[in-house]
Amino acid sequence: MKIKFFSTKRPFILILMFFCLSILSFSQNKFVIQNKKQSDKIKFKLISNLIIIPVEVNGVSLSFLLDTGVSKPIIFNLDTLKIKDTETVFLRGLGNKESVEALKSKNNVFKIGDAIKLNQDLYAIYDSNINFVPRLGFPVHGIIGFDLFKDLVVEINYSKKFLKLTKADAYVYKKCEKCERLNLEFYKNKPYINADVTMNEKKIPVKLLIDSGGSDALWLFEDDSLGIKSGNNYFHDFLGHGLSGSVYGKRSKVKNFSLKNFEFNMANVSYPDSKYIAHAKKIKNRNGSVSGNVLKRFNIIFDYQKAIITLKKNRYFKEEFLYNKSGIELAHSGLRLVKERDDPVKDNNKEGFGNSGSQNATRIIINPRYKLSLKPAYTIVELRENSPAERAGLLVGDLVLSINNKASYKFKLQELIHAFYGNTGKLIKLIVSRNNIILTFEFRLEDLF
Structure with a gap:
């Protein structure tokens, strides 16, 4: 007589396999x-x-x-x-x-x-x-x-x-008395929050896209009916790059911007020209975006499934809102050959070979050696009209060779750009190559507010 143990186990094995495959299939559709x-x-x-x-x-x-x-x-x-x-x-x-x-x-x-x-x-x-x-x-x-x-x-x-x-x-929220929690709203899979801006002594509620992919602080869409307008204290500038081209508009300051109890005074604000944001303005009740220069001032918890965002101030919170005071936008434009001085062979005896005290000691001097190296090239790609840099004579397409007597290739791009956010009145000296002609320009950083 044979005992068929396998007959009772097979359904269990099949069920288990089906269960595992179901989990795998489900997990494929999400992180x-x-x-x-x-x-x-x-x-x-x-x-x-x-x-x-x-x-x-x-x-x-x-x-x-x-x-x-x-x-x-x-x-x-x-x-x-x-x-x-x-x-x-x-x-x-x-x-x-x-x-x-x-x-x-x-x-x-x-x-x-x-x-x-x-x-x-x-x-x-x-x-x-x-x-x-x-x-x-x-x-x-x-x-x-x-x-x-x-x-x-x-x-x-x-x-x-x-x-x-x-x-x-599996996420466990920690108690945080200094945090603010805001509700998220979604439209076409994008998150929005409600905030307030103060303009002309009027507090205006606004709905903003949370845009961690933007480097500005705040974008607002001008709307006279709501009182959202730039006023007279602004300048025209390049605002950024989108999938469908560059975006231009006005840069200004907003008296107050608040996310619940977190407040910013004199925050940077940009008002993009309507022709560059026609697609974005079709979204009902959207008044603009809050982006990286505000978001970085918090440590943030995004919980899309509960539709909430938690904000906690960090060490960047009190940083001053700065802007480019030169009018120059730089971009990395490939590599260029640079002739660099190599370390010369050093003489171990400063007095020369022979008696160290002798005036007639022989000295061996070896000419410095040079090498050619590939280094990053930085080019002016945008130039604000009537900016200090434009008035000095700089042009789009100029290849920046040095800034304040330091070779540009020794800097990362963001370090170079940071120099244009310096103190008002700071002298900037640029040596550029234009059509293989070396030119020197000087200007001072200018506060437009």
Whole structure:
């Protein structure tokens, strides 16, 4: 007589296999944390108030801008990245140019620290004119936003420069008496908060997109019916780059901007010209955006599933709101050959060989050696009309060779730009190359407020 033990176990095995496959299938549709803590920390770089995080896409290590203002991830100019299941689509962003052609791709594997998603959709853009690297001076291969935030609780510690990603049902809120918690509203997968601005002694409630992908402090859409207007104290300037081109508008100061009990006096504000934001203004009741130069002043907890955001002041909170007082926008423009002096062979005996006290001691002098090196090149790409730099005679396209007698290639792009945010009256001396002719210009930083 045979005992068939396997007959009773088979249904259990099949059920277990079905259960595991169901979990796997479900987890493919969202980011999951692959560790026991269900939480992970990821270090980031903070460049021009923007968060750059490491992201692995289909096994390739890349750098992405963390942008709460985008729905699906976007990748730029990466022919080497193998993407599949594509279809052609058109994307529209800020700027007044046409929509941008892109390839929509499915079933991509995204990994951020220990967080992984197995079938992520993305948009691949191959327009070489859309490139963040020259403006940031740091490689940025793409943008990611909503798909990460919707699946996990995301803590952004701006002061220590790390993200903490946690499974939503495993997250435990700590008691925080100095925090403010605000409700989030969503429209087309983008988060909005309610805030207040004070203009002409009038406190005006505004609904703002939370835009961690913007480096400014505050953008407001002018609206006379609400009392949102620039007044007379402003200047026209380049405001930024969107998917559909550059954005220009007015820069000014707002008397007061508040997020519940957190208040900022004389914060920077920009009023983009309506022709560059026509797409954004179609969103009902939206009055503008709050971006990196405000967000970085807090350590933030984004909890999309509960639709709340928690703010806590950090060491940047009291930083003065500065702006570019030169009128110059620089960009990284590739590499250039630089003739550098190499370290000369040093004479160990300053008095020469022989008797150290002898006036006739022989000295051996070896001429300095030089080497050619490839160094970063920085070019003027925007020049504000009637700015100190323009009045001095500088032009768009000038290649900056040195600033205040220091070679430009010895600086990172953001360090160079920071010099233009200095004290009013500071002297700036630029040596530039224009059509292979070396020219020198001087001007002083100017406060327009």
